[in-house]
Amino acid sequence: MTEALVLLSMFLLIAAGLPIAVSILASALIGVWLLNGHLGFLNAALSLFDGATSFPLIAIPLFILAGALMNTGGISTRLIAFVSALIGFVRGGLAMVNVGVSLFFAEISGSAVADVAATGSVLIPAMKRKGYSPRFAAALTSSTASLAIIIPPSIPMILYGALSNTSIVQLFVAGIVPGLLGASLLMGMCYYFAIRYDLPREESFSLCRLWHATREAAWALMLPVIILGGIFGGIVTATEGAGIAVLAALSIGLLVYRELNLRKLYAALIDGVLQTSVVMLLVASSAVLGLYLTETQMPQKLAAGITTLTENPFLVLMIINVFLLFIGMVLHGAAAIILTVPIFMPLVNQLGIDPVHFGILLTLNIALGQQTPPVASVLVTACSIAKTDVWETTKTNLPFIAVLVFVLLIVTYVPAVPLWLVGVFYGP
Structure with a gap:
């Protein structure tokens, strides 16, 4: 039942307009907290980095x-x-x-x-x-x-x-x-x-x-x-x-x-950084969700x-x-x-x-x-x-x-x- 509520909360946050990575991370942290209390946040931080x-x-x-x-x-x-x-x-x-x-x-x-x-x-x-x-x-x-x-x-x-x-x-x-x-x-x-x-x-x-x-x-x-x-x-x-x-x-x-030229190179680098940041934030957030799914x-x-x-x-x-x-x-x-x-x-x-x-x-x-x-x-x-x-x-x-x-x-x-x-x- 808890797992369904966590996933439902994630979709509701996405539907409310929050960034997907934030929605995944927030829902996963709620699930980790319900399972292990505040000590679960320690493993969540490590998972964020490793992910x-x-x-x-x-x-x-x-x-x-x-x-x-x-x-x-x-x-x-x-x-x-x-x-x-x-x-x-x-x-x-x-x-x-x-x-x-x-x-x-x-x-x-x-x-x-x-x-x-x-x-x-x-x-x-x-x-x-x-x-x-x-x-x-x-x-x-x-x-x-x-x-x-x-x-x-x-x-x-x-x-x-x-x-x-x-x-x-x-x-x-x-x-x-x-x-x-x-x-x-x-x-x-x-x-x-x-x-x-x-x-x-x-x-x-x-x-x-x-x-x-x-x-x-x-x-x-x-x-x-x-x-x-x-x-x-x-x-x-x-x-x-x-x-x-x-x-x-x-x-x-x-x-x-x-x-x-340098101006175009700068624009390409900025574009690459913006796209990468979106993907990698999703990856890091998913590691916490994976931790929660594994434990449940x-x-x-x-x-x-x-x-x-x-x-x-x-x-x-x-x-x-x-x-x-x-x-x-x-x-x-x-x-x-x-x-x-x-x-x-x-x-x-x-x-x-x-x-x-x-x-x-x-x-x-x-x-x-x-x-x-x-x-x-x-x-x-x-x-x-x-x-x-x-x-x-x-x-x-x-x-x-x-x-x-x-x-x-x-x-x-x-x-x-x-x-x-x-x-x-x-x-x-």
Whole structure:
């Protein structure tokens, strides 16, 4: 009963408008106090410190900073020009370019919000000028930006891996096939709309234009090769790869493209610090919540309750998916991961569900949560750029959301889709 009251108080505080991290921490401290009195605050303080000092978590601020440097250093615009020259000649080509650019950007930043901020500020106005409706431009840009947390590197995967003691590199590998599948299906949906509504082509294909765009974007295109090649090749850890991403983005912006000056660097650093502080405060708060849940054995009680209904892993995954979809609608991605991982991991381990498989399933649910109001952080960002209403844009976004739901179902019930490459790289 106490556990339910603590969780209820947390949601009430969030609904009242308090910051999510503050709501989680306040509710967890109430629970700790009810269990152990004022002495429980000593363990809570230690948990706060330990929760934010895990080495893998250092990758989060580094990837956030790398994304900010890409936005201000000229890397994003050159990626857009390259993809436009490559596939822009197809009917509805600018919509295809939107998907392709997010695919490239995802391989560097790991953040959907950074993706939509970088690509949306260029592509949404361009799509509006070409005759695309503002709602369509915002919906497509928002949905394609969610590829940034499915394609490696992924900040939600890093967070999940640190909380669940799951290999972050294996999570990255497992995200490749679902990410490429999602990108292909989104492109297919774009082509369907292009034919149905006679969407315009861009400039006709030109080898000269493609060569010029490739030459301009060559350094930007090397970033995914350097980062992911180093991580998958076992040369660097995910955290070290994030450091390389920052160094590479900084060097390219300063020395190669020469668009990154001190003023832009300062703005990128401030942006990175602000985003990092939000995530890390959530992480530290979650450690106290995890302490409380561990002491009350709530995850074990939940696991026992679900297994009394069914021990079929597929039915359990369906129940978890429904819960995660709801949580994703009302909480930001990091908060949703922090709340659900301590609760569900004992059940996942008890039923023999691969933790890497569960991590990809969780990540896809977070991607869907970024598209579904009332929170919908990525969709809201896209709508603010396009100057459209969130709820009206959501209606336009439904076909693209359906694509992400389809990928989620494939990943849930065909584990080989995310785990095949993991088996190839690391064995069964």
